[in-house]
Amino acid sequence: MPTVKLTVNGAAVSAEIEGRTLLVDFLRAHLDLIGTHVGCETGQCGACVVHVDGLAMKACTILAVESEGAHVTTIEGMAAADGTLHPIQESFRDQHGLQCGFCTPGMIMSAAALLEENPKPSETEIRHHLEGNICRCTGYQNIVKAILAASGQDPLGPVTDLEGT
Amino acid sequence: MYDFEFLRATTLDEAVAALADDDAQLLAGGQTLIPTMKARLAAPSTLISLSGIPKLSGVHQKDKVLTIGAATTHATVARDAAADFPALAALASQIGDPAVRNRGTIGGSLANNDPSGCYPAAALGSDATIITTTRELSAGEFFDGLFATVLEDDEIIVAVRFPIPDAAEYAKMPQPASRFAMAGAFVARFGASVRVAITGAGEDGVFRWTEAEKALESDFSQEALKGMTVEAGGMIGDIHAAPDYRAHLVAVMTQRAVAAIS
Numbered sequence: 001m002p003t004v005k006l007t008v009n010g011a012a013v014s015a016e017i018e019g020r021t022l023l024v025d026f027l028r029a030h031l032d033l034i035g036t037h038v039g040c041e042t043g044q045c046g047a048c049v050v051h052v053d054g055l056a057m058k059a060c061t062i063l064a065v066e067s068e069g070a071h072v073t074t075i076e077g078m079a080a081a082d083g084t085l086h087p088i089q090e091s092f093r094d095q096h097g098l099q100c101g102f103c104t105p106g107m108i109m110s111a112a113a114l115l116e117e118n119p120k121p122s123e124t125e126i127r128h129h130l131e132g133n134i135c136r137c138t139g140y141q142n143i144v145k146a147i148l149a150a151s152g153q154d155p156l157g158p159v160t161d162l163e164g165t
Numbered sequence: 166m167y168d169f170e171f172l173r174a175t176t177l178d179e180a181v182a183a184l185a186d187d188d189a190q191l192l193a194g195g196q197t198l199i200p201t202m203k204a205r206l207a208a209p210s211t212l213i214s215l216s217g218i219p220k221l222s223g224v225h226q227k228d229k230v231l232t233i234g235a236a237t238t239h240a241t242v243a244r245d246a247a248a249d250f251p252a253l254a255a256l257a258s259q260i261g262d263p264a265v266r267n268r269g270t271i272g273g274s275l276a277n278n279d280p281s282g283c284y285p286a287a288a289l290g291s292d293a294t295i296i297t298t299t300r301e302l303s304a305g306e307f308f309d310g311l312f313a314t315v316l317e318d319d320e321i322i323v324a325v326r327f328p329i330p331d332a333a334e335y336a337k338m339p340q341p342a343s344r345f346a347m348a349g350a351f352v353a354r355f356g357a358s359v360r361v362a363i364t365g366a367g368e369d370g371v372f373r374w375t376e377a378e379k380a381l382e383s384d385f386s387q388e389a390l391k392g393m394t395v396e397a398g399g400m401i402g403d404i405h406a407a408p409d410y411r412a413h414l415v416a417v418m419t420q421r422a423v424a425a426i427s
Contacts, residue, residue: 002171019171019212022199042200044342046264055240055267061199062268063192065171066216110263131344132262 006067008033009077023067024048024059027074035075035105039134046133049106050074056113058132075105078112088112088150095155097146099137107133111147120151166202169209173217177298177321183213184319191215191321193236193273196265221272221323226250229329235272235322242271252333253291256283256351259337261344272322275307278314278370280401281345283337285371290351290362291333294326301326310369330355336421337365338414340405347406348414350374352422357382361419366400366411377419387424390416 005014008031015030027033027050036059039047043061050059051073078086088111091097098104107130114121114129121129126147127140135143145155174180183189190209192198201207215221221236224245231250233242243258243266260266260274260283274284275295288295288304295302298321309315316322330353337349346365353360359381361374380389394416400408 018168020166020168041203043196043265046262049264052267056264057268058264061196061265063171063195063199063212063214065173066192066195066214068173113263129263132264 002065004065004068006069007071009073017064019063019065021064022060023050023052023062023064023072026064026067027059027072033074033076037102037105039102039106044132044134045103046106046110046130047103049109049133051109051113054116056110073109075108078108086112088115088147091150092143092146095142095146095149097139097143099135099139103133103135103137107135107143111150114147115151120153121147123148166199166205167208170211171214172211173214175217177218177323180213180215180218180321181298181319183211184321186211187318189213191276193276194238194269195273196261196269197273197277197279215272215321226329231327231329233271233325233327235324236270237272239266239269239271239274250327250329250333252330252335252351252353253287253327256287256335256337259283259335259339259344271325275325276314276316276322278308278312279345280311280367280370281340281343281347281365282371283335283346283349283364286335286346286349286351286362286364287327288325288362289371289373290335290360291327291330291353292355292360293328295322296324296326297322305373308371312370328355332426334422334425336418336425338418348411348418350415350418350422352381352419352426354381354385354426359385363395363415363419366395366415368399368401374415374419381423385423386427387420390420390423 001016003016027036037047039045041060043058048059049056052070088108110133126144149155188210192212192214222234225232226249239257239260243254247254293304295307333353335351337346340347348366349364351362359378361377364371395412397409397412400411402408
């Protein structure tokens with residue numbers, strides 16, 4: 001079986017795995033990092049989004065062996081070591097940006113990638129960016145508010161830029 | 166998915182040699198292939214990863230030609246082609262969603278030739294050249310019907326060369342769930358010559374709408390396309406859109422692309 005070596009949330013890990021092992025299964029079953037969720041398993045719902053070398057990707061559509069040498073960050077890597085939540089996590093709590101919570105890890109990882117490249121996104125930009133993250137509670141309104149608040153913007157501001165969403 | 170032997174090639178020669186096995190399959194970004202394998206619609210005995218081969222990725226402009234390495238992701242094309250070929254960058258930025266764009270590649274997309282894929286329209290619409298391990302093919306020669314290309318079993322796309330048009334635009338009506346094109350029109354003007362490539366609509370995959378090209382060559386305006394439409398006969402009909410609606414969308418998307426240019 002192939003061996004894979006990578007860094008997950010700052011820790012070096014190495015394992016012998018079958019070639020067909022998906023990155024999300026490696027994280028959940030081998031490393032017990034069950035915060036990353038498996039939703040649709042077809043690359044559409046985004047519950048499995050993690051960061052691979054700083055880029056948001058769908059861990060259900062990547063083979064673990066393809067992450068050789070990569071730095072992977074999961075939802076477990078977002079809070080500080082002392083348990084202090086990441087500002088985006090804090091904002092999701094403040095704005096009630098989750099209902100059942102199943103999509104939340106992927107939403108937060110996608111949101112973090114967005115704010116990394118665009119620190120003050122408009123509501124339209126946020127909604128476009130979340131096209132690959134599906135919330136079946138349909139809690140999008142508060143998810144968008146949470147991301148607006150996390151980026152230091154007024155989550156209750158007037159909605160003026162919804163064209164094209 | 167069924168298990169397979171995994172091989173990470175470190176050179177193109179190694180990948181070509183491994184393709185001698187009839188059941189071997191290349192893996193690029195995997196954004197189509199991995200879901201296909203999970204659904205057991207594909208079950209290769211060996212998966213040959215191209216991710217370990219250096220220099221397959223990157224966007225370079227020289228003398229009004231943009232060369233894009235086969236393993237370049239959609240996100241990279243969206244960013245790095247923006248200054249030289251904005252229509253191509255905009256097309257790349259509309260594929261799938263951000264996470265898919267960070268992984269999916271132009272070479273994988275062209276080799277798959279999904280009838281609703283976006284890149285085939287850009288390649289055919291700008292008369293791109295597909296450079297493989299053995300030869301150079303014009304986009305017109307390369308695409309060969311639904312999910313089919315003229316690539317040999319042991320041939321690998323290395324790069325794609327896009328002549329940069331004087332003006333170009335891509336207009337797409339996305340299927341709202343998948344973001345694939347229900348109809349997409351790539352319109353490019355090179356001097357007096359115009360090319361119109363349509364994706365998402367034709368039963369045989371991407372095609373050139375030559376009547377629209379002729380009309381636009383004599384008068385490059387939205388008005389020149391008034392009343393023109395493609396035959397509904399050759400259009401895809403599925404749960405998302407009937408053939409006559411797709412034919413209508415082809416005309417509307419082409420008009421939108423032209424309007425955005427002129």
